[in-house]
Amino acid sequence: MHHGEQFRLEKLPADRSRIIYPPEPLEPIEDPDAAIREALESPIDSEPLRALLHAGMKLTIAFDDISLPLPPMRRPDIRQRVIEAVLDLAAEAGVDDVHLIAALALHRRMTEDELRHAVGDRVYDALAPRGQLYNHDAEDPDALVVLGETRHGEEVQISRRAAESDLVVYVNINLVAMDGGWKSTATGLSGYQALRHHHNPATMKKSKSFMDRHSSELHSSNWRQGEVLRNSGVKVFQIETTVNNDIYGDGPMQVLAKREWEWNLADRATFMAARAGLDRMSPPARRKVMHGWRAPYGLTSVQAGEVEAVHEVTTENVYRQQLVEVEGQTDVVLFGLPYISPYNVDSIMNPILVHCLGLGYFFNMYRGKPLVREGGVVIMSHPTAPEFNPVHHPSYIDFFEEVLVETTDPVEMEQRFEKRYADDEWYRHLYRTGNAYHGVHPFYMWYWGAHALDHVGGVIVVGGDPGTVRRLGYRPATTMADALEMASDVVGPRPSITYFKNPPLMMADVK
Amino acid sequence: MSRGHTALVYEDEPARFGAALAASKLRTGGGASVGPLRRDDDFDPPELPGPEWVRIQPRLSGICGSDLAAVNGQSSRWFEPIISLPFVPGHEVVADHDGTRVLIEPVLGCAARAIEPRCDPCAAGDLGNCERLANGCIEPGLQTGFCESTGGGWSTEMIAHPSQLHEVPAELDDESAVMVEPAACALHGALAAGVSPGESAAVIGAGTMGLAAIAALARWTPPSALLVAAKHGHQRELSLELAGPVPASAVEPSEIVRASRRLTGSMMLGSGAHQRVAGGVDVTIDCVGTAESLRAALAITRPRGRVVVIGMPGVTTVDLTPLWQREISVRGAYTYGTESLGGEQIRTFALAMELVASAGLGRLVSATYPLERATDALVHAATAGSRGATKIAFDTRSKK
Numbered sequence: 001m002h003h004g005e006q007f008r009l010e011k012l013p014a015d016r017s018r019i020i021y022p023p024e025p026l027e028p029i030e031d032p033d034a035a036i037r038e039a040l041e042s043p044i045d046s047e048p049l050r051a052l053l054h055a056g057m058k059l060t061i062a063f064d065d066i067s068l069p070l071p072p073m074r075r076p077d078i079r080q081r082v083i084e085a086v087l088d089l090a091a092e093a094g095v096d097d098v099h100l101i102a103a104l105a106l107h108r109r110m111t112e113d114e115l116r117h118a119v120g121d122r123v124y125d126a127l128a129p130r131g132q133l134y135n136h137d138a139e140d141p142d143a144l145v146v147l148g149e150t151r152h153g154e155e156v157q158i159s160r161r162a163a164e165s166d167l168v169v170y171v172n173i174n175l176v177a178m179d180g181g182w183k184s185t186a187t188g189l190s191g192y193q194a195l196r197h198h199h200n201p202a203t204m205k206k207s208k209s210f211m212d213r214h215s216s217e218l219h220s221s222n223w224r225q226g227e228v229l230r231n232s233g234v235k236v237f238q239i240e241t242t243v244n245n246d247i248y249g250d251g252p253m254q255v256l257a258k259r260e261w262e263w264n265l266a267d268r269a270t271f272m273a274a275r276a277g278l279d280r281m282s283p284p285a286r287r288k289v290m291h292g293w294r295a296p297y298g299l300t301s302v303q304a305g306e307v308e309a310v311h312e313v314t315t316e317n318v319y320r321q322q323l324v325e326v327e328g329q330t331d332v333v334l335f336g337l338p339y340i341s342p343y344n345v346d347s348i349m350n351p352i353l354v355h356c357l358g359l360g361y362f363f364n365m366y367r368g369k370p371l372v373r374e375g376g377v378v379i380m381s382h383p384t385a386p387e388f389n390p391v392h393h394p395s396y397i398d399f400f401e402e403v404l405v406e407t408t409d410p411v412e413m414e415q416r417f418e419k420r421y422a423d424d425e426w427y428r429h430l431y432r433t434g435n436a437y438h439g440v441h442p443f444y445m446w447y448w449g450a451h452a453l454d455h456v457g458g459v460i461v462v463g464g465d466p467g468t469v470r471r472l473g474y475r476p477a478t479t480m481a482d483a484l485e486m487a488s489d490v491v492g493p494r495p496s497i498t499y500f501k502n503p504p505l506m507m508a509d510v511k
Numbered sequence: 512m513s514r515g516h517t518a519l520v521y522e523d524e525p526a527r528f529g530a531a532l533a534a535s536k537l538r539t540g541g542g543a544s545v546g547p548l549r550r551d552d553d554f555d556p557p558e559l560p561g562p563e564w565v566r567i568q569p570r571l572s573g574i575c576g577s578d579l580a581a582v583n584g585q586s587s588r589w590f591e592p593i594i595s596l597p598f599v600p601g602h603e604v605v606a607d608h609d610g611t612r613v614l615i616e617p618v619l620g621c622a623a624r625a626i627e628p629r630c631d632p633c634a635a636g637d638l639g640n641c642e643r644l645a646n647g648c649i650e651p652g653l654q655t656g657f658c659e660s661t662g663g664g665w666s667t668e669m670i671a672h673p674s675q676l677h678e679v680p681a682e683l684d685d686e687s688a689v690m691v692e693p694a695a696c697a698l699h700g701a702l703a704a705g706v707s708p709g710e711s712a713a714v715i716g717a718g719t720m721g722l723a724a725i726a727a728l729a730r731w732t733p734p735s736a737l738l739v740a741a742k743h744g745h746q747r748e749l750s751l752e753l754a755g756p757v758p759a760s761a762v763e764p765s766e767i768v769r770a771s772r773r774l775t776g777s778m779m780l781g782s783g784a785h786q787r788v789a790g791g792v793d794v795t796i797d798c799v800g801t802a803e804s805l806r807a808a809l810a811i812t813r814p815r816g817r818v819v820v821i822g823m824p825g826v827t828t829v830d831l832t833p834l835w836q837r838e839i840s841v842r843g844a845y846t847y848g849t850e851s852l853g854g855e856q857i858r859t860f861a862l863a864m865e866l867v868a869s870a871g872l873g874r875l876v877s878a879t880y881p882l883e884r885a886t887d888a889l890v891h892a893a894t895a896g897s898r899g900a901t902k903i904a905f906d907t908r909s910k911k
Contacts, residue, residue, distance in 0.1 A: 398773055403772065426777070
């Protein structure tokens, strides 16, 4: 079981426990470059990309930021392959006015190394020195434009460069079903003024789940904003990719992808040695080792063309890899939370991100109904130390020290605190000039768990810092046995238990 | 004069000062059992040094931070010329005098010392600033409780000059009355901060001094916003209660810098020990007086802001660069005398009695002990915060 930057071995009651394992990795596409070229030549519900490119046009290529995929991909990153293919076509068509934008919305700015990793050195060196490759800035009033409102009164705001381009090519990695579609542009290239309409507790509570677009109010809102984008004349050529769940490869880490009952002597030895080795490392060294891992992922699909049509195909490809049929809900669900979430690449998984990963992501990895029954208990395993990266997460520190002391209720914190954090000049300065997440971002991370907080009867953290766990509104437990006993106070004696062994990522299709 | 009284006597035994210091470093309050404080059950109260002096019998006597510093061998040598050994500690005293309950205003100024003409501060009513603390008809001693000639509150009998005595109003019970002296110190510091309407303030520390200072600010010079750094949960709760209608937030000391940034909408600079707010609050009242609290005060106070130190600092090492670079004014606030309030000159003790009554500060007395349990009492006082307590006092009422 993942436990932050370490692993745990746990014994569960044999007569009432089940473990849901991720599916085996799908066979990857043998020639990704050929598949990309084919997708660009034969898009879905669109003319081929080369037909949309012409000399004198304004072309903007936006791409997913450092939050995808997790862990980061080994070089060459799929974004690099796609962007190079698009730029080759643009060059053939004589397009000079090209901008590349990391569509990071309110995430932190990517560093040069991270941008190089995503787009490749050749693209970076060709465009960055000329100011044609940069991070989206959601706080630059001159660089954003409001295009109107949806029929629900939601403002639609987007990068001015994108809005004024003849064509926006969006290069996406769909690590989970939530990614992509209109969320790419309507969120990734937008700002607080528009994001607040769907990144809020009311929307999150009505999103069941984020991974099922048709049951997600978050996505409905993004789709409405996408409609306004389209009607405003913003032409988007969407390129979406999916990858398999091969995050460990063939090396020693492979043991983590195996089912425990399949472990042989060598696997056991490897696991024990890894644990012992991690124990002996200093926390910074351990963090460096963990975050240094680059996954070998294989490309499983690439599709391009009209946003919504493309996304339907993409989602099916994500489901093909990740969906696991599960019979019935459970009283207690266990999550082993790893060292990484979308918002702490090369950074610290702080307590708010623990909440987000557990109740925002893992809880929502379902289609149909949640894996845990209403009133059930979520048990998460994570050290949950009160540690923060002050460069990446400055407003998280204040959120932890000020907001969570007062309330863990998403609605109350939205009303009392959100606006002040969103408008804070210091956070704005750090977001725009440093590598800080936007001031409002910790609120969004808390809101991700809003549906789960409504649904479950309790949350227990095993092995977490007790004071921190309590501040999150959860209950701390020293051991898994203690946690299960505490859970029985909520769900009754001898509850059914499901260990949802994520990652590699999977989704429960609960029948 | 009669023998047979009980007193806790602070002896002139240098070896035991060292033992107390060493023990207190090993365990909070550890100096109480090995230090120079000894119980004398056949105590001979002091002679009256002049015809005006009177004998009084303590009822309650509080344990103050300065007492703990002495008991634990941590007092500054600055005090050496203005104390006289051996002495009976105890300067927060409510006592009986001829059937009347009285409070002691313990500073031993020119009046008590029979010095005429009085020094300028005493003449102006600023008793705490007396320039004759080592002269006159009694031994050196800045206050009752640090002077060989007067005895102190940690006993069943002591002496006092009538100028030191205030009758306790009937509406104040003993627990409230014993809070008047510390409340007077705190409100003197709070008023010294000179908070103007619209100014923000921070209070570092929420023991007796901090809590009383918060009550005083709220009562007379309410800031536009108040930030309190308090170690313990009950202190944070009391802080917010005592702040009353003042918009207040209370945080752990480690969170004070960021909290002051949030309060003032400023930016932050630096990291680690050099982290500070680019702007900050207008005024900070430091009720702790350690290097850490002084560093925090300088980090959260705006350029040209003010810092008032109420907590007794002792020997500390602090980087004063911010004081220089930000042109911050730092001033101390010791005891009391006369306050200027709304154009009027009012005795601090009179204001303190009003404050204790109106803010209900008697509730801050968390526990009382007989003199026989001095070690328990002193350890409790030294660890009050972590044990959910605020003020600990000796109770000698059963001795009467």
